[in-house]
Amino acid sequence: MSTAINVRDFSTSLARGLRVITAFDRDHDEMTLSEVSRRADMTRAAARRYLLTLCELGYVTGDGKYFRLTPRVLELGFAFLTSMHIWERAQPFMERLTEQVNESCSISVLEDSDIVYVARVPTKRIMSVALGIGTRLPAFCTSMGRVLLADLRPAELEQFFVQAEFRPLTPYTITDPALLRDRIAAVRQNGYAVVDQELEVGLRSIAVPIRNQAGRVLAAMNVSGHASRISVEEMQQRFLSPLLYAAEGIRMALA
Amino acid sequence: MSTAINVRDFSTSLARGLRVITAFDRDHDEMTLSEVSRRADMTRAAARRYLLTLCELGYVTGDGKYFRLTPRVLELGFAFLTSMHIWERAQPFMERLTEQVNESCSISVLEDSDIVYVARVPTKRIMSVALGIGTRLPAFCTSMGRVLLADLRPAELEQFFVQAEFRPLTPYTITDPALLRDRIAAVRQNGYAVVDQELEVGLRSIAVPIRNQAGRVLAAMNVSGHASRISVEEMQQRFLSPLLYAAEGIRMALA
DNA sequence: ACTTATTGTGCGCATAACGCACAATGATTT
DNA sequence: AAATCATTGTGCGTTATGCGCACAATAAGT
Incomplete structure (x- = not known):
């Protein structure tokens, strides 16, 4: 603010x-x-x-x-959603990706210390809309959040560590600020993030940045799946390339 | 108002x-x-x-x-969406129906002279959220709209005819008020509505009411499909029973 | 350098919005 | 049925909120 x-x-x-x-x-x-x-x-x-x-x-x-x-209050929020029409161009890439990897795919942006979903293509299991666009999740323990945090300027990242609360959501949630900084630095190095059951037991996800022509990160895109169906290694081996490929397609589509 | x-x-x-x-x-x-x-x-x-x-x-x-x-304005609209959680209970019935008939399925309520979507399960072709919950469409030329209009009290229906505009959206759109009244009366009689390409060329849909325990119509639910894939007769023969069955299931789930 | 358009903002003024208090209404208890 | 309690409706005096103006500052275009 x-x-x-x-x-x-x-x-x-x-x-x-x-x-x-x-x-x-x-x-x-x-x-x-x-x-x-x-x-x-x-x-x-x-x-x-x-x-x-x-x-x-x-x-x-x-x-x-x-x-x-009344439903009319939706117009207040829709004023924002329609302003997010840019992400409609991402839709075909996300659909193709979802078909390829057979997992859900989302795009989000950072706001305060949360991520906010701006696009989503679920797998065949349909979710209600209330779990889609506009959903806020803590950035520190989500793969998309870590990707977005990795692109913050040093002062911005400091501000994040000052204001965010690192409450454990599962036994696996990393809450130690020093360890979080390490993870974020690793994301900056590797160019992607994997989060394993830190947000929700059983949920694994991998995310990559979506950049603009200037190289600045506009948003993050992820694919997520269930721990019972896919290991962390498999996720990296099978999902990273298609994710990067889709992100590149989206980058060119947004130009 | x-x-x-x-x-x-x-x-x-x-x-x-x-x-x-x-x-x-x-x-x-x-x-x-x-x-x-x-x-x-x-x-x-x-x-x-x-x-x-x-x-x-x-x-x-x-x-x-x-x-x-900012995404925060979504909170203003979400205050309404979260108040619509009642329709989450309809979700399983809609999903089953969609699988059965292989077409999209929606639920909407009447507001002024429009219908407003409150739940939607699309077919495998995924739509962006902006075309889902909260979407407003004119009631007079949609199957769900006609179902909802059919349940209005006489004074309410008169008010509707006073304030609504019947602009043709396709060459098939019925705009004559007398003919519209006949169609609405027929819906009241038959218990369902079929609209054939009045909203959009190529789009056919059939809708039934979702009633509360007192018999009053809470919402309408439809299944829609493309004219190239299904005839009006087929729609009635194949979709009416599953629709009524799903509506009954939803009625009991809401009790 | 000049012109035009847009933005930032202090300020005097009018009224929009405040909360109080009391009457009215509805629900609950006896 | 009566009493009590909780909630709602609303008029009104008061004041602080929000108004638009006007001028300076800044940015953009020629």
């Missing part, structure tokens, strides 16, 4: 209104006025005005007691 | 701030301050304050000249 802006340039009403939208989630898909005011941390009267405003604009609907979001 | 609210309950700052977000789209994924102020229809100073506020909150980023949305 940028350095704090001049307080007179900050719109508290917009910020509070957005807090009302984000007060809704999976476990609070419908809420009363009082619930919204508690979760959004504002008075009932303020919450009421924002809810009525969002109703008027079509983003929220109410039945006299409960409020809920 | 609800009747207009008391002007003192309406937050113009929130409304304007949201206009800034929706000023971004596929063709305007990055914009200067002046472009944003033109597209959001506000002064440069106002646009600037909202952009700085959105930067501070992490929804927008800027490089000193161009502003662009």
